[in-house]
Amino acid sequence: MTTATLDPELRPALFDYLLRLGDDALVLGHRLSEWCGHGPYLEEDIALTNLALDCVGQANGLLGLAAEVEGAGRDADDLAFRRDALDFRNALIVELPKGDFGFTVARQLLFSAYAHLLYEALRESAFEPLAGIAAKAFKEARYHLRHSSEWLIRLGDGTDESRQRAQTALDDLWMYTGELFEKDDTLRTLVDAGLAPDPRALEAPWRERVEAVVSQATLTLPEDDFMLTGGRSGRHTEHLGHLLAEMQFLPRAYPDAVW
Amino acid sequence: MSEQKSTGGMVPWEVFVQPRTGAPHEHVGNVHASDAEMALQNARDVYGRRGKVVSLWVTPASAIHATTPDDSGPFFDPADDKPYRHPSFYKVPHGGKNV
Numbered sequence: 001m002t003t004a005t006l007d008p009e010l011r012p013a014l015f016d017y018l019l020r021l022g023d024d025a026l027v028l029g030h031r032l033s034e035w036c037g038h039g040p041y042l043e044e045d046i047a048l049t050n051l052a053l054d055c056v057g058q059a060n061g062l063l064g065l066a067a068e069v070e071g072a073g074r075d076a077d078d079l080a081f082r083r084d085a086l087d088f089r090n091a092l093i094v095e096l097p098k099g100d101f102g103f104t105v106a107r108q109l110l111f112s113a114y115a116h117l118l119y120e121a122l123r124e125s126a127f128e129p130l131a132g133i134a135a136k137a138f139k140e141a142r143y144h145l146r147h148s149s150e151w152l153i154r155l156g157d158g159t160d161e162s163r164q165r166a167q168t169a170l171d172d173l174w175m176y177t178g179e180l181f182e183k184d185d186t187l188r189t190l191v192d193a194g195l196a197p198d199p200r201a202l203e204a205p206w207r208e209r210v211e212a213v214v215s216q217a218t219l220t221l222p223e224d225d226f227m228l229t230g231g232r233s234g235r236h237t238e239h240l241g242h243l244l245a246e247m248q249f250l251p252r253a254y255p256d257a258v259w
Numbered sequence: 260m261s262e263q264k265s266t267g268g269m270v271p272w273e274v275f276v277q278p279r280t281g282a283p284h285e286h287v288g289n290v291h292a293s294d295a296e297m298a299l300q301n302a303r304d305v306y307g308r309r310g311k312v313v314s315l316w317v318t319p320a321s322a323i324h325a326t327t328p329d330d331s332g333p334f335f336d337p338a339d340d341k342p343y344r345h346p347s348f349y350k351v352p353h354g355g356k357n358v
Contacts, residue, residue, distance in 0.1 A: 043291060043301035043305055150296055
């Protein structure tokens with residue numbers, strides 16, 4: 001089905017879902033872009049900003065599609081730059097500050113392993129425009145996963161300092177991973193309609209993939225299963241407000257600017 | 260070993276890009292990396308994101324052996340002044356295709 005043939009009953013859930021996906025990509029892309037000019041060396045600076053561009057490109061597509069589904073005359077820019085933190089639907093893990101290089105690498109591994117599985121499944125979505133975006137995003141996520149995996153392995157199985165920083169990063173990030181696999185009413189509706197994959201079904205393959213990389217990196221995953229939540233309903237950490245203040249400043253201060 | 264320490268284990272790799280299937284790989288520059296997998300990824304990120312690339316080669320710069328400017332005389336000059344070595348006096352028969 002397309003936007004035109006979409007069952008009106010599905011619109012609110014689909015709009016919400018596309019915001020989640022789009023905001024994940026937008027906020028993560030922003031965090032990655034913060035490395036521009038600050039990478040450990042030139043090639044990695046370029047790699048991280050390439051990853052950022054991939055994410056922002058996905059956000060552009062997903063938020064544009066969200067606006068279309070909403071049908072209220074907004075576009076991708078309106079959604080990206082004129083919503084406040086309470087209206088953002090990203091998972092908490094992507095809004096955390098970039099931290100040190102080990103933190104960025106660990107966060108990217110944990111998120112990309114999920115995104116890779118998510119987009120692989122979304123290629124079969126009954127909503128064709130979303131399946132189209134997913135086909136492209138899947139290839140990008142595969143590369144992001146490869147890049148972050150190889151880095152985590154080298155950091156974990158590296159010097160004492162790199163191993164300690166990589167392990168600390170995993171320990172700090174672990175409680176943010178559960179949120180990626182939550183299944184609420186929005187998802188129940190979309191899974192039943194064949195528009196989205198069941199996130200619960202993604203968790204086991206995600207865990208397997210993450211464990212394989214972490215063990216090759218000679219690191220360990222935390223045992224604790226306490227998980228934070230709230231991003232999908234607009235209850236964010238204190239970090240998102242600061243991120244949006246920076247990201248949204250220009251279009252809000254100069255709404256008529258063009259270049 | 261001391262050279263490795265000062266570079267942090269990073270060495271230069273020369274990068275060759277194949278723009279279309281069947282075309283030759285062309286030298287486009289170099290990247291620094293600690294090992295082959297990272298060299299491949301670095302080359303993709305630095306050289307593989309604009310224009311068409313179907314294949315990427317990286318090789319440690321140390322594996323490339325090149326002539327020096329001093330060599331160019333003994334290596335390359337004699338080719339010029341012996342025209343009888345070149346197949347330039349053979350006329351292709353009219354209608355001959357795959358010669």
